[in-house]
Amino acid sequence: MASERTASGEDSLIARYFRPLATDPGAFDLNDDAAALKASGEDIVVTTDAIVEGVHFLPDDPPDTLARKALRVNLSDLAAKGATPAGFVLTLALRTVDEAWLGPFASALGEDATQFGCPLLGGDTVSTPGPLMISITAFGRVPPGKMVHRSGAKPGDLVVVTGTIGDAALGLDVLKGGVVAGALASDRAGRDMLIGRYRVPQPRNALANVIRDYASAAMDVSDGLAGDLAKLCAASGVSAAIDAQSIPLSATARALITRGAVDIASIVSGGDDYEILCVIPEDRFDVFEQAAKASGVPVTVIGGIVAGSSVPRFFGGEGREIPLSRLSYSHF
Amino acid sequence: MASERTASGEDSLIARYFRPLATDPGAFDLNDDAAALKASGEDIVVTTDAIVEGVHFLPDDPPDTLARKALRVNLSDLAAKGATPAGFVLTLALRTVDEAWLGPFASALGEDATQFGCPLLGGDTVSTPGPLMISITAFGRVPPGKMVHRSGAKPGDLVVVTGTIGDAALGLDVLKGGVVAGALASDRAGRDMLIGRYRVPQPRNALANVIRDYASAAMDVSDGLAGDLAKLCAASGVSAAIDAQSIPLSATARALITRGAVDIASIVSGGDDYEILCVIPEDRFDVFEQAAKASGVPVTVIGGIVAGSSVPRFFGGEGREIPLSRLSYSHF
Numbered sequence: 001m002a003s004e005r006t007a008s009g010e011d012s013l014i015a016r017y018f019r020p021l022a023t024d025p026g027a028f029d030l031n032d033d034a035a036a037l038k039a040s041g042e043d044i045v046v047t048t049d050a051i052v053e054g055v056h057f058l059p060d061d062p063p064d065t066l067a068r069k070a071l072r073v074n075l076s077d078l079a080a081k082g083a084t085p086a087g088f089v090l091t092l093a094l095r096t097v098d099e100a101w102l103g104p105f106a107s108a109l110g111e112d113a114t115q116f117g118c119p120l121l122g123g124d125t126v127s128t129p130g131p132l133m134i135s136i137t138a139f140g141r142v143p144p145g146k147m148v149h150r151s152g153a154k155p156g157d158l159v160v161v162t163g164t165i166g167d168a169a170l171g172l173d174v175l176k177g178g179v180v181a182g183a184l185a186s187d188r189a190g191r192d193m194l195i196g197r198y199r200v201p202q203p204r205n206a207l208a209n210v211i212r213d214y215a216s217a218a219m220d221v222s223d224g225l226a227g228d229l230a231k232l233c234a235a236s237g238v239s240a241a242i243d244a245q246s247i248p249l250s251a252t253a254r255a256l257i258t259r260g261a262v263d264i265a266s267i268v269s270g271g272d273d274y275e276i277l278c279v280i281p282e283d284r285f286d287v288f289e290q291a292a293k294a295s296g297v298p299v300t301v302i303g304g305i306v307a308g309s310s311v312p313r314f315f316g317g318e319g320r321e322i323p324l325s326r327l328s329y330s331h332f
Numbered sequence: 333m334a335s336e337r338t339a340s341g342e343d344s345l346i347a348r349y350f351r352p353l354a355t356d357p358g359a360f361d362l363n364d365d366a367a368a369l370k371a372s373g374e375d376i377v378v379t380t381d382a383i384v385e386g387v388h389f390l391p392d393d394p395p396d397t398l399a400r401k402a403l404r405v406n407l408s409d410l411a412a413k414g415a416t417p418a419g420f421v422l423t424l425a426l427r428t429v430d431e432a433w434l435g436p437f438a439s440a441l442g443e444d445a446t447q448f449g450c451p452l453l454g455g456d457t458v459s460t461p462g463p464l465m466i467s468i469t470a471f472g473r474v475p476p477g478k479m480v481h482r483s484g485a486k487p488g489d490l491v492v493v494t495g496t497i498g499d500a501a502l503g504l505d506v507l508k509g510g511v512v513a514g515a516l517a518s519d520r521a522g523r524d525m526l527i528g529r530y531r532v533p534q535p536r537n538a539l540a541n542v543i544r545d546y547a548s549a550a551m552d553v554s555d556g557l558a559g560d561l562a563k564l565c566a567a568s569g570v571s572a573a574i575d576a577q578s579i580p581l582s583a584t585a586r587a588l589i590t591r592g593a594v595d596i597a598s599i600v601s602g603g604d605d606y607e608i609l610c611v612i613p614e615d616r617f618d619v620f621e622q623a624a625k626a627s628g629v630p631v632t633v634i635g636g637i638v639a640g641s642s643v644p645r646f647f648g649g650e651g652r653e654i655p656l657s658r659l660s661y662s663h664f
Contacts, residue, residue, distance in 0.1 A: 041372060047366040129386055144370070
C-alpha cells in the first residue's frame with residue numbers, strides 16, 4: 001500500500017494493519033509504489049467492484065463482514081469467469097483512521113485472503129469527508145483465452161445456478177425492518193441465516209475450474225437472477241425459459257413464500273446472491289454435474305436457453321408466466 | 333465496465349461514453365464481468381491511486397482535467413517503476429449520472445488512453461451520496477524481475493529529478509486565492525501555467541525504459557520532493573544531501589522565490605509534481621543522461637546519496653542547511 005496522501009503517522013498505522021496481508025513476494029511488503037504480478041503465459045483476469053456506505057452496505061454493518069464482502073464480491077466474479085485468484089489491490093476511502101474499525105477490518109480481510117489464496121498486493125488509502133468506500137480490484141489466472149464469458153450460450157443449453165437464490169435480499173429486508181423482519185419475528189435462526197447471506201457472501205471459487213471446463217457462458221448473480229440472466233442472454237444473443245419452481249431456495253425462503261410474505265418475483269429480482277449462473281451444453285451436463293459434486297458446490301438446473309431476443313421468461317405452476325415488474329435492484 | 337449496480341438506462345449511457353475507450357481486445361467491449369490481460373512472461377506492474385473531490389481536487393475543477401489527472405497520476409507511477417502501460421480499470425463514484433459531466437470526462441480520458449497507450453479494460457460505476465471519487469488501477473509490463481524499486485539507492489549514487497519542481501503546489505495556491513495568487517495578480521500567463529501543472533500532470537512515461545535500464549531506485553514525486561526522497565532513502569537504508577540551488581524550477585517559481593513570495597522549503601514540500609525522482613550510479617550517469625536526452629525528458633542532478641539513516645538534508649547558499657518544518661503534504 002503506497003499510502004500516499006496520508007501523514008507518516010497514519011502510514012505506519014496502516015502499514016501495521018495491512019502489511020501482514022501482503023504475503024505475496026510481488027507486494028514488496030507494501031514498501032513500494034506498485035506491485036509486480038508474475039504471469040507465466042497465463043491471462044490475468046481483472047475485475048473491480050466497489051461498495052459504498054449507505055448504498056451497498058449499512059452504516060452499522062460490522063467492519064469484519066464489510067471486509068469479507070468487499071473481497072468476496074470480487075472473488076465471486078473470478079469464480080464465474082473460471083479464474084484462480086492471484087491477488088488484489090484495495091482502495092479505502094476513510095473519514096478518519098479509527099483503530100477500532102481498522103483492526104477487525106484488516107484481520108477479517110487477511111483471513112479471507114488466506115482462505116481464498118488471494119493476497120493483498122497494494123492499494124491506496126484516501127481521506128474523504130463523505131461515506132466510507134471500499135474498492136477492490138482482484139486478479140486471477142486462466143490459461144490463455146480460457147476466461148469464461150457472458151456470451152456463448154446456445155439454444156438447448158441448460159441454465160444452472162449454484163446454492164440458493166434470494167436469501168441475501170431477504171436478509172437486507174430483515175436489517176431494514178421490512179416485511180420479512182415481521183414475518184420472521186419469532187424465528188431468530190432464520191433471520192440470522194438471511195442476514196449472514198447478505199453480509200458475508202460465499203463465493204463459489206471451488207467451482208471455478210469446473211466452470212472453465214464445461215460452461216458455454218457464466219456470470220455471478222449479484223443484481224438479481226432475472227436481471228443477470230437477461231444480461232447473459234443479451235450478450236449471447238439468446239433468450240431463456242426458466243421453471244420458477246426449480247429455483248433452489250433455502251427452507252426459510254421457501255417458508256416465506258408458502259406463507260405469502262414474499263413472492264418468487266421478488267426473490268428473482270433481489271440482489272447480492274453471489275452465486276454462479278452458468279449455461280451448460282446438454283451433452284456435457286452429466287460430467288459437469290459429477291465434477292460439481294466433487295467440488296462440493298450444489299448446482300441446480302432451472303431451465304433452458306431458447307432462441308430469440310426477448311427477456312428471459314419465468315414460468316410458475318401449470319406453465320403460467322410470472323410477470324416481473326423489475327428485473328434487478330438498482331442503486332441509482 | 334460491468335456497470336453492475338446501475339439501472340439498465342444508466343448502463344447504456346455509461347457504455348456509450350466508455351465503450352469507445354475499451355480498445356484492447358481483452359476488454360471485451362465492456363460487455364463482460366472482467367477483463368483479460370495478456371502477459372507473455374512479463375511481470376504485470378500494478379498501481380492504484382484514487383482522487384476525491386474536496387481532498388485531491390476542487391469541486392469546480394473541469395471534468396476533462398480530472399479525467400487526465402486521475403489517469404496520469406497512475407501513469408506516473410508506472411513510468412517511475414520502469415513499466416510500459418498496458419491498460420487500466422476505473423471505479424467512478426458519482427452522485428448523479430450527468431451527461432454534461434460524463435461527456436468531456438470520457439472524451440479526455442479516451443484521448444489520454446490513446447496518447448499513453450493505456451486502454452480502458454473495465455471498471456465499476458457506483459452511486460454515492462458523498463463526494464465524487466475517481467479510483468484507477470493501472471497496469472504496466474516489465475521484463476521479469478525488472479520493476480524499479482524505492483530500495484536500491486547506494487551511497488555515492490546521484491539524485492536526479494525530471495522537469496521542474498513545485499509548480500503544481502503553487503498552482504493549487506493560485507486556485508485557492510493564496511499568497512501566490514496575490515503575487516501573480518498581474519501575470520495571467522504565469523498563473524495559467526501553474527494551474528495547468530496542478531490540474532494536468534505530465535507523466536514521464538517517455539523515460540520509463542531509461543529508468544529501468546539505469547536507475548538503482550526510483551519513485552514519482554507526488555507528495556513533495558522532500559517527503560518522497562525521505563521515503564526512497566528509508567526504503568534504501570540511506571540518506572541524501574541535496575543542493576537546494578540545483579533543484580530545477582520554472583521561471584515563474586524562481587521569480588516568486590526571488591521576490592520572497594514563497595521559499596524553497598515550501599517548494600520542496602508541496603505536492604502533485606508527478607516528476608520522477610531517481611537515483612543513478614555515478615559511473616552510469618553519462619549514458620543515462622544521453623539516453624534521457626534522446627527521450628526528450630529534461631533531467632537534473634540535485635545531490636547525492638550518503639550513508640546514514642537521517643532524513644535527507646537540503647543545503648542552500650554557502651552550505652547552510654535549510655530547515656524543513658514539514659516534509660510533505662498530508663490530507664488527513
